[in-house]
Amino acid sequence: MPKHKSVFVCQDCGYESNGWLGKCPACNNWNTFTEEIQSAGINSKKDSILFDVKPVNINDIQIESEERYLTGIKEMDRVLGGGIVKGSLVLVGGDPGIGKSTLILQICDTVKIDSKIIYVSGEESIKQIKIRADRLGVRNSNLLMVSETNFKAIEALSENENPALIIVDSIQTMFKDELSSAPGSVSQVREITSGLMRIAKTKNIAIFIVGHVTKEGALAGPRVLEHMVDTVLYFEGERHLSYRVLRAVKNRFGSTNEIGIFEMKDAGLIEVENPSMMMLSGRTESVPGSVIVSSLEGTRPMLIEIQALVCPTNFGMPRRMATGIDYNRITLLMAVLEKRVGMQLHNYDAYVNVVGGLKIDEPACDLGVVAAIASSFRNRPVDLSTVLIGEVGLTGEVRAINQIDKRVIEAARIGFKNCVVPAGNIKAIKQIKEIKDINIRPVENVVEALSILL
Structure with a gap:
């Protein structure tokens, strides 16, 4: 039987300690440590696995052109660097009520994909999403809705439905049964993001993750979350004002200097093609x-x-x-x-x-x-x-x-x-x-x- 040990993890930066600390020595925040149970396997020579890894000469590597899906929203395509890259993992963060779910739902309707699109919501029921979809005029027949928080359901959907695009809204609501910590904790967010990355790369499925932000405006969860994904987008703006700015702070497939400007109206987010005016x-x-x-x-x-x-x-x-x-x-x-x-x-x-x-x-x-x-x-x-x-x-x-x-x-x-x-x-x-x-x-x-x- 594997041994279980208790560790205390900072929920802001992911720093681990054997005992509880009032102040995190890494990020200097107070009262952020929570106890988590981890299982440690017994290290032995029998458990080691030898991999037959062979390096490849850089001149022998063949480069294929990146296949992209146009979102149908010019401002979004501009920020992404020309569209959604197949097999990419995109993280979208922003303040509550800023319009993240609205933007993602509009993309599901306008994206140039003939295959299935699965929208996994852990915060709303499918009826609530349907109400917003009717208000935004979303009528894509390839869009499938699921209200689920278990990561195993996402793995099963990727196997059975073979979609081209998966939306996870939001990453802080998802959990794995193998981990004893609560949804949204550092270990849960880290493991689920790693699993989504594996699905995206092995099955060549583009995945969008919606993430919450902290009071300071940074993405909630460990900093490793931003390093794991391919693209990090921030949706900025005052929730009481009509204009929103979509900014890329990390993009492996495009520039990080581009921004997209939108205006929030009753019918959803409208592109602002002439920001100077x-x-x-x-x-x-x-x-x-x-x-x-x-x-x-x-x-x-x-x-x-x-x-x-x-x-x-x-x-x-x-x-x-x-x-x-x-x-x-x-x-x-x-x-x-x-x-x-x-x-x-x-x-x-x-x-x-x-x-x-x-x-x-x-x-x-x-x-x-x-x-x-x-x-x-x-x-x-x-x-x-x-x-x-x-x-x-x-x-x-x-x-x-x-x-x-x-x-x-x-x-x-x-x-x-x-x-x-x-x-x-x-x-x-x-x-x-x-x-x-x-x-x-x-x-x-x-x-x-x-x-x-x-």
Whole structure:
């Protein structure tokens, strides 16, 4: 008989200990250890298995083209890198109520697959799923619904039905009989994900896993979960706002820089094919502190509005707040304004916001942030038809950025008349043939840029 031993496992990071600990030494979280029973086999020479493994020369390996299923949703195909790869394991995470199940159900209806699709739900009954399917207009005759939480049922379905796509909603509700821990625990999630990976690779079945997230916004369960799957998608956005952003943070079959933008409506998630117009809708005219920048998400250029509010402080220490952009970057750029431009901002509160709920992490928007703060400080509006592009250095210089052609072409397409760019990019801009009816204003430093804008 195999021996059984008790171990204590951290439910946040998967750290194992022989005894209970109040604070996890790996992730520093409190009261996260739970007791789990593990069986350990007796190690002996008889139990060892010798594998006849032969290495293959890299030049002898034949590569076959990846067969993909188009989802029928362009934004989803963009993020996945061109569609769903056969035999891939995709993890979709997001906050509760953000629309994960809605998106997956819509994919089941529009995906270009002639074989069976099995939707395994551990959270809802098949009647509840049917109600949502009717609201979304899902009528795919190849879609089969199952309400089950036992992993053996998924294995049996993959054998008997031979589907092309399996949906597991959600991974935290599934369990294995062999494990004594509760569903959603570290050991259950790890073992079930490993079993799903084995099914996907051996039977060449594409599998989608829906996962919960923690309060900090990370996927619940051990970090090894993200390393095991082929693709990790995050569905982001405020649940009380209509716009959602689908972002790939890991993708073995495509880029991790692409994003897909959706709008939540009564009929489900609707693709936003022109995000620039969405971000600029509702913009107020001739108001100080509002500028437009051109940001790049993967291969997609987007025009985004940045707002700044600068006002005298009532405290000894001025307040700084940033939403959608790095706080430390704001502090750095304000120091550049004080030192290189001479703006006395040490007695002023500053608030910077990226409109639309997006997050900007590229330095190409530095010039826009600087202009928005200066505009609010001087109480002078920036021209509505102007787009700002450029990285700002600590000496006040405006440095050249990459892929300037896509950014300028997007600004001209939307209808902007002026574009302030780094002087180092002017040579590349002159080679762009698609630019028409837009005035390019090259600048070398922040002082020169503000003299043009304000």
